[in-house]
């Protein structure tokens with residue numbers, strides 16, 4: 535299992551592996567370590583966020599956003615070029631192929647767990663579905679909490 539998060543101290547983007555025996559995660563950039571809450575990891579399951587006090591996580595598709603956008607751009611540019619050269623077959627062929635690749639990509643990517651509060655992403659975790667999908671009410675609750683802390 536591994537977690538991708540921003541260091542609470544220096545905001546460095548970190549990716550660290552962990553298991554049930556992990557007691558703390560430390561930042562290679564600034565040396566700050568985060569103590570993981572007791573019982574947060576059970577076997578191959580994550581019960582709550584390791585890097586912030588949040589207990590709410592949700593499951594979402596681990597979709598490579600950049601690759602998705604790239605496919606769309608390739609589709610549009612490719613079909614425009616084909617259109618320019620007057621090939622209707624290639625125009626729609628390219629559009630269709632890139633759209634299909636997008637769908638396939640979406641179908642085959644795995645799931646990841648995400649923290650509502652700090653946006654930490656957990657990969658390789660078992661039984662992620664037990665956390666449920668994104669819930670707007672929970673998200674709103676955390677957003678307002680964060681707003682209050684800032685004020």
Ligand SMILES: [Zn+2]
Nearest residue numbers: 541544561564
């Ligand atoms: Zn740091």
Ligand SMILES: [Zn+2]
Nearest residue numbers: 583586649652
């Ligand atoms: Zn968190």
